[in-house]
Amino acid sequence: MESHPHETTVGDILDALSASDRDTPARLAINPFFPMSHRLGGVVEAVDEQGRPIVYIAESPEAEQFGPLPPAVAVALAWQAPPEAPPRRRRGATGPSADQ
Template structure:
C-alpha cells in the first residue's frame, strides 16, 4: 500500500472522523494513532511509518464486521436458537 492508496481510501471519509489502527489479526484490537514518520528503508527507498500513540492507548477488540472486512476472521453466524418453553410453576396437576 502506498501513501496515494491511503489518501484515496481516506478521501471518501469525513475529515472529522476519528482514526484507529487495527492490529494483530489473531487478536484484533483497535489502537489510537500517534503520528506519521518519513524515513528510508535499508535499501534507501522512502518509507512512511504510522505509529501507535505514545500512551499506547488500546480501545478494545475490533468490531466483528471490521475483522471480517479485513479478512482476518471469516463471517460467522450466531448459533441457532430453539424456542424454549415457558418457565414457572407446573400447573398441569
C-alpha cells in the same frame, strides 16, 4: 528484504481516506489473531534498508488501546471469517395437545 507484491502505498491510504469525513477519528487495527483497536500517533517518513522512502504510521505514545476490534471490521480486513448463523432446529408443533 523484498517488498510484498502489493504494499499499501501513501496513495492507497489517501484514496481510501478521501471517502471519509475529515473530522472522523482514525484508529489502528492491530494483530489479526487477537484484533484490537488503538489510537493513532505520529506519521514519520524515513528510508528503508534499500534507501527507498517509506512512511510509518505509529501507535499513540500513550499506547492507548480501545479494546477488541468490532467483528465487522475484522471480517472486512479478512482477519476473521464472517460469522455463520447457528443451525436451525426443528420446532415442535404448537397448539392443543393430542392428549386433550
